[in-house]
Amino acid sequence: MDALNALREATVSGVAVKEEGGDLVIGEARFPVGLATPVRAYDGSHYPLGSLFVTFKFAGEKNATRLAEYRRLGVARVHFSDNKKILAYLRGQTTGEDIVDAAFVSSAPDTEPGAAPGAEGASSSSSSSSSSAAAAAASSSATSAAHMKVGAGAHLVLGGGGVAGGRAGSRAAAQAAHLQTILRLEIPIATRNSILSVPGADLRTAVFDLFSSSSSSAEAAGAKRSRSGKRLSTRERLAQARLEKEQAAAAAVGRPMPSASRVRAGPRGAAIIVVPNASSSLVTIHNAPRLLQDMFFVTPGEARSGMQAAGTSKPWKTTIQRQMAGGLQRFHVIDSVDRLQPGDWDKVVAIFTNGADWQFKGWRWGRKEGREDITPVEVFDRVPGFYLHFEDEAVPRAVSRWKVVPLGVSKSQRHLDKGLVARFWRQVDDFISVRKPYLMRAPSAAPPTAP
Helix, strand or coil: CCHHHHHHHHHHHCCCEEEECCEEEECCEEEECCCEEEEECCCCCEEEHHHHHHHHHCCCCCHHHHHHHHHHHCCCCCCHHHHHHHHHHHCCCCCCCCCECCCCCCCCCCCCCCCCCCHHHHCCCHHHHHHHHHHHHHHHHHHHHHHHHHCCCCCCCCCECECCCHHHHHHHHHHHHHHHHHHHHCCCCCCCCHHHCCCCCCCHHHHHHHHCCCCCCHHHHHHCECCCCCECCHHHHHHHHHHHHHHHHHHHHCCCCCCHHHHCCCCCCCEEEECCCCCCCCCCCCCHHHHHCCCCCCCHHHHHHHHHHCCCCCCCEEEEEEEECCEEEEEEEECCCCCCCHHHHHHEEEEECCCCHHHHCCCCCCCCCCCCCCCHHHHHHHCCEEEEEECCCCCCHHHHHCCEEEEEECCCCHHHHHHHHHHHHHHHHHHHHHHCHHHHCCCCCCCCCCC
16 A cells, blocks of 8 residues: 555545654555655655644644654654645645646655565575665665755655665755755855955945044145144045045146135035924924034923023024034024024034925025925925924924935933934935035134123
């Protein structure tokens, strides 16, 4: 009787299948648990009978239980991609055409009930038995070597306790050799070196500049420092390299060489940050200095109460200071643009919004009288926009339509404020370096004017 058919008939009809001493007892027949079956695995190998038995018996158990049974019986585990197909076949739900190999050659003779050889046939088959044993031993050694080459990850079950035939052993060896050829020709998708390669880009200069900060060369050190001796940031070095390139190009064609002052021309003075003038906003002119300079969030109500207790009235602008590569930089924080002069608009570097269109009512920003006010979409197309909100609250739909960066602040975890404000300043620094480099000039030595 075929072992696979016997197991399937038992699982469909509900006949008990027992495991005794490394064999499966199905009715009156016994089959080795390692006997290969025609059930094909995802990699082309064949599952042993014990693997199918464990898969069916422990179908409702946890994966760890099945793995322990596979190890206990010494059979290959059934891959998760084959699990449902095998269960459907053993339960009689499918014919198994997609998993049963019709051309499979059994690796061991079938065991029929009562098929034990009699005494009268023992002497006549002694010579053939010895030759079969020798052939089985040779095939077993060859297939074991092939299995060791492929590795434990491939489900090549070659006999596993049964008497392997010559054709099964040669087929397993051919599969092992084929798999080794595939592994030898395999090319990794990415390596530690290829992942750093960018087609069309040469990063050698940037990498050298990154790791040469401790160089002892006076010339290299001088190129990375300003006249005041302070170390230049990456953006300032890029601006300096761009200026040198323009000067070299101008000298080649006989044009006057551009100077740093001409390249970075623009209005002088502190940069400007605009915040909403609304009690519903989480950032106002009252708590903006504490948030943007001290990197600590307090609610506008708490900041306003503190100013009233100190006898300080609300200012029309307040000034914060920030240490940058070029020195101490000043930023004016305002909540109304009524006092801005035409040249002051070029110094606006960030705008906080409360999500309402009326915040921008009356904003001219270069518009002549008689024309409509500038729209929020146009505002945030010129200057970075930010929306401060509690992290557990949703962002208004209007804000999601604008080019605005949401900043979610925690209600209780104040240690997260520094990372939030650092994210804001990174956006502002990138905008200034690209769009308004003239604001990166070192500020004057005069102290900031009191609000």
